[in-house]
Amino acid sequence: MSTPTATRLRAGAASVTVRSTTSAFVTSWALRYFGPWWKAAAMPVDEVLAGPLVTANVDGQAYDDLAAHVTAGPHDKVTYAKAQLLLVRDSTGTGTGTITAVSPAEHLAYRSEPFAGHLAVYGRAPEPVALAAARLAREMIRAALLRDGWTLLHASAVARDGRVVLSFGSKGAGKTTTALLLASRGHQLLANDRVFVKPVGDDLRVLPWPAAAAVGLGLLDALGLYDVVRERLRAGEQLHPTQHPEVTAALLAGRRDPLWEPDGRRERKVQVFPDQFPGWFGMELATEGRVGALLFPRVDAAAVPALVEGGRTLGEADFMSGSTEDRYPDVFGLAQGIDPAGGVLARTTVAEHLAVLPHRQVALGHDSAANAAFLANVADDL
Structure with a gap:
């Protein structure tokens, strides 16, 4: 057995500890x-005394025991993280609310005690266990922040001197493009796709949502980052393991055209670790800030970068509501009684704060240099 290790995560007033006794x-x-x-x-592991905790171990016997427990009797079936999950809830009458689950395809088993703030993960290999532990620790942080009055927005974000520019829009509108272009022109990248926000006095405070960033092959090439990624891969470094193998193969082969799912509706993208933005691309990251302005981008291949007339108000799709979070349903009881978007009152308050801030609608073309120069000027003027 390896030496026990622990990592504590903190965001705002929320904290979670990830502990393992089998795998550093x-x-x-x-x-x-x-x-x-x-x-x-x-x-130090001996300092892990209280607070929300994820215990994650590579333990085939524990996996087998929990899998046998779940499958021995009636159980529910749900889809969680794109895999089938079988689960049972405590029925002993003890009131503990314990939830036991198993994902046969991933060889992962879970035991959640939400009222105790403890969730255990067991599996046969380190990487799946690490992925599951990180995912669940993030969900525990999210639940704690939502209880503390934070709201989750569907937006990218960059910061300069603590002042944050948020970019809104549906998939393909250009949120990621806008954030990465501004990050290449002196801003710090704070979020790729979503952010936590909370009114504090007259300010709207911002915290990031850590996640692998999905960047299409075409966008990667347009940003001038394609060759950096390809050379790193050829040297033996890796991108996030959720990246589809065909994307890795395309990068190694030098293919720059977009890759699509078989149904042609979703692009398969490069999955970038958070620390690869500074490590590979030289982009600085921000850990917090206050909202100063809003951008509403729209990408059109034939467009010349320009401001677009007209107004744009926030809608329900700009908040990470339940309908947008169906990939990770709260099957482990981590966010019982919490609106996944932060609650109606919180969303209304945030929308009111955002409505009075400077905002611009912008059209972007496919000339990344022109887009970057234009966005930098707009951001400076806001």
Whole structure:
């Protein structure tokens, strides 16, 4: 058995500890994944005394025992993280609310005690266990922040001197493009796709949502980052393991055209670790800030970068509501009684704060240099 290790994550007033007694890979993964955006730090295991906790171990026997428990009797079936999950809830009458689940395809088993703030993960290999532990630790942080009055917005974000520019829009509108272009022109990248916000006095405070950033092959090429990624891969480095193998093969082969799912509706994209933005691309990251302005981009291949007339108000799709979060349903009871978008009152208050801030609608073309120069000027003028 390896030396027990632990990593504590902190965002705002929320904290979660990831602990493992069998694999330092699990806790080092959490440190790498969350460190650039949340205040992740290694900590002595003997200091893990209280607070929300994810225990994650590579333990085939524990996996087998929990899998046998779940499948021995009636159980529910749900889809969680694109895999089938079988689960049973405590029926002993003890009132503990314990939830036991197994994902046969991933060889992962879970035991959640939501009222105790403890969730255990067991599996046969370090990487799946580390991925599951990080995902669940993030969900525990989210639940704590939502209880503390934060709201989750569907937006990208960059910061300069603590002042944040948010970019809104549906998939393909250009949120990621806008954020990465501004990050290449002196702003710090704070979020790729979603952010936590909370009114504090006259300010709207912002915290990042750590996640692998999905960047299409075409956008990667247009940003001038394609060759950097390809050379890193050829040297033996890796991108996030959720990246489809065909994307990795395309990069190694030098293919720059977009790759599509078989149904042709979704693009398969490069999955970038948070720490690869500064490490590979030289982009600085921000860990917090206050909202100063809003952008509403729209990408059109034939467009010349320009301001667009007309107004744009926030709608329900600009908040990360339940309908947008169906990939990770709260099957482990981590966010019982919490609106996943932060509650109607919180959303209304945030929308009111945002409505009075400077905002611009912008059209972007496919000339990244022109887009970057234009966006930098707009951001400076806001």
